[in-house]
Amino acid sequence: MATCCSPERERKASLGEEEQFISVSSDEISPSITASPSSKVGNLSKKSKKSENLEEKRQVSRWLYDLVQNEPQFKSIPITRLKLPGTHDSGCYGRAKFLGRMPFVYQFAEWNWRTQRDNIKKQLERGIRYFDLRFGLVKRGRNVNFAPHHGVMPETGDDLFGENGILNQILSFLNNHGEKELIFFDITDFQDLRTDEDYRIFWEGFMNEEIVRRSLPHIKEGEKFPTLGELWEGGHSVIVMTDQLNRVPNSLKHLVWPRIPSYYQEDVWKGENPQLIKKHIEEQFPKEEKFWVAQCQLTPVGLGRISPLHRRMNPALKEWLQTEHWRNQTSIIIMDFPSDELIYSIIDLNLGLIKNPTMSP
Numbered sequence: 137m138a139t140c141c142s143p144e145r146e147r148k149a150s151l152g153e154e155e156q157f158i159s160v161s162s163d164e165i166s167p168s169i170t171a172s173p174s175s176k177v178g179n180l181s182k183k184s185k186k187s188e189n190l191e192e193k194r195q196v197s198r199w200l201y202d203l204v205q206n207e208p209q210f211k212s213i214p215i216t217r218l219k220l221p222g223t224h225d226s227g228c229y230g231r232a233k234f235l236g237r238m239p240f241v242y243q244f245a246e247w248n249w250r251t252q253r254d255n256i257k258k259q260l261e262r263g264i265r266y267f268d269l270r271f272g273l274v275k276r277g278r279n280v281n282f283a284p285h286h287g288v289m290p291e292t293g294d295d296l297f298g299e300n301g302i303l304n305q306i307l308s309f310l311n312n313h314g315e316k317e318l319i320f321f322d323i324t325d326f327q328d329l330r331t332d333e334d335y336r337i338f339w340e341g342f343m344n345e346e347i348v349r350r351s352l353p354h355i356k357e358g359e360k361f362p363t364l365g366e367l368w369e370g371g372h373s374v375i376v377m378t379d380q381l382n383r384v385p386n387s388l389k390h391l392v393w394p395r396i397p398s399y400y401q402e403d404v405w406k407g408e409n410p411q412l413i414k415k416h417i418e419e420q421f422p423k424e425e426k427f428w429v430a431q432c433q434l435t436p437v438g439l440g441r442i443s444p445l446h447r448r449m450n451p452a453l454k455e456w457l458q459t460e461h462w463r464n465q466t467s468i469i470i471m472d473f474p475s476d477e478l479i480y481s482i483i484d485l486n487l488g489l490i491k492n493p494t495m496s497p
Contacts, residue, residue: 197261197309199483201316204364209490211365215318216425218364219485221478222266222320222470223259224433225251227284227293227302247441249286251433251472255294257305260313263479266320266429266468271296272327273334282338285327297341307346314350316368320468322395322429324379335383343376343388350374351391361425396468397422398429405435408445410452421465433472446472457481463488 195202200218204210229252252259256267272285274295284293284302295301306321323342329335343351352372355361362370377393378384384392399420404412417430432453434445450471456462469482 196263196480198313198317199263200265200318200364200486201313203486204316207487207490210486211368212363213489214361214363214425215367216361216427216467217489218318219466219482219489220265220318220320220468221263221474221482222268222429222468223252223264223474224268224431224470224472225249225270225284225286225292226256226259226264226267227269227271228252228286229255229293247443248436248439249289249292249442251286251442253473255305256302257309260306260309260319262476263483264474265318266470267322268470269302269321269323270325270327271323271329271338273329280334280337282341285325290327296338303342303344307344310346310350310373314373317373318364318367319374320427321374321376322378322398323376324395326380326383329383332383335380336385339384339388339392343391347374347376348388348391351376353390354393396427396429398431400431402435405431405433406437408434408437408448410434410449413449414452414456418461421461427467429468429470430466432469442472450474450478454478454481457485 228250230246230250254262259267270285271282272290274281274283274291281298281301282296283291286292293302294305296303298304310319326335326338329338350372351374352362352367352370362372367373375393376391377395379395381389381392381394397420399417401416404416413432413434417432420428422428432449434442434449436442436445450473453469453471454477457466463485466482466485471478
C-alpha cells in the first residue's frame with residue numbers, strides 16, 4: 137500500500153467508470169430504475185416514452201405484485217417456491233460522513249469492504265428482496281445507535297435509526313410498495329453488542345409497529361407454508377431472521393425466524409473461481425421445497441478488491457440461471473454489485489413456476 141501515491145486515482149483506474157459513485161442518503165433522488173428490454177416483468181404501457189418509463193419504474197419496485205396482477209395463478213404458489221434476488225453484505229455501500237472522519241488507511245481500503253452501490257431503499261426499489269444485514273453498536277455520547285459493518289470495518293452504511301436511517305428507508309418503501317411483496321431481513325454477525333440491554337434496544341427498535349404488523353410469524357418444521365395469496369390475505373410481507381434467537385426479547389420471538397440455510401465455505405469462495413462455487417452450491421441443492429440462500433459472490437484474499445471479482449462472478453451467474461437446475465432449484469440468490477439486468481434475470485425465473493408448479497428433481 138505504501139507504494140501507491142494516489143489511492144483515489146488507482147481506485148478509479150481499477151474499478152472503472154461503473155464503480156465510481158458518491159454515497160448518498162435516502163432522501164436524495166433515486167436514479168432511473170427501468171425494466172430491461174428482455175425482462176418480462178409487468179405489462180408495460182406503450183402510451184409514450186415518458187409514461188412508459190414511469191410505468192417501468194413503478195413496476196420494478198413492486199415486481200411481485202405486478203407478476204400476480206398479470207398472472208393471477210401466482211397467488212396459489214407456496215412462498216417457498218419463489219425466486220428472490222438478494223444482496224450480500226447489503227449495508228456495505230458507504231457514506232460520506234463515515235469516510236470523512238475515518239483514518240486515511242480505511243478510506244484507501246474501501247475497495248475491500250464495499251459490496252453495494254445503493255442504500256437499502258434504492259436496493260428495494262431496484263427489486264432486491266433479501267437483505268444480509270450485519271449491525272454493530274455505535275455510541276455517540278449518550279446516544280445509542282447501530283450501523284452496518286463488514287468484518288472489522290465499522291459503519292459501512294447509514295445508521296439504523298434516524299431520519300435517513302436504514303429503518304426509515306425500509307418503512308418508506310413498505311408504506312409505498314410493500315403491502316404485497318415478500319422481503320427478507322437476515323440480521324446476523326452482531327458486533328460490540330455485549331449486554332441483554334444492547335440487544336433489547338436493537339430488537340425493540342427494529343421491530344417497530346409497522347415491521348411487527350407485516351412480519352410473518354415463524355413457521356416451524358413440519359408446518360405448512362402459506363401460498364402467496366394466503367400470505368397477503370394475512371397482511372404479511374416481511375420475514376425477519378437471525379442467528380442469535382436467544383438474544384431476541386421473548387415478546388418478539390414468535391416473529392423472528394432462525395436463519396435459513398446459506399451455503400458458504402470460505403476456502404472455496406476465496407479461491408476466486410466461480411466454477412468451484414457453482415459446483416459447491418449445486419452439491420447443496422435441496423430435494424424438498426424450502427427457503428435457502430445461494431451466496432453468489434467471490435471473497436477477496438487479504439486486502440484484495442471486491443469490485444473486480446464481481447465482474448467475473450456476475451456474468452457467470454447469469455449463465456448458470458439459463459440452466460434447468462438453476463431455474464428450478466434456486467430459492468434466494470445474493471450478489472455483490474448486481475446489475476439491473478442480473479436482478480431481472482432472477483425475477484424472470486418466477487415465470488417458470490406457472491408451467492412447473494412443483495420442484496423438479
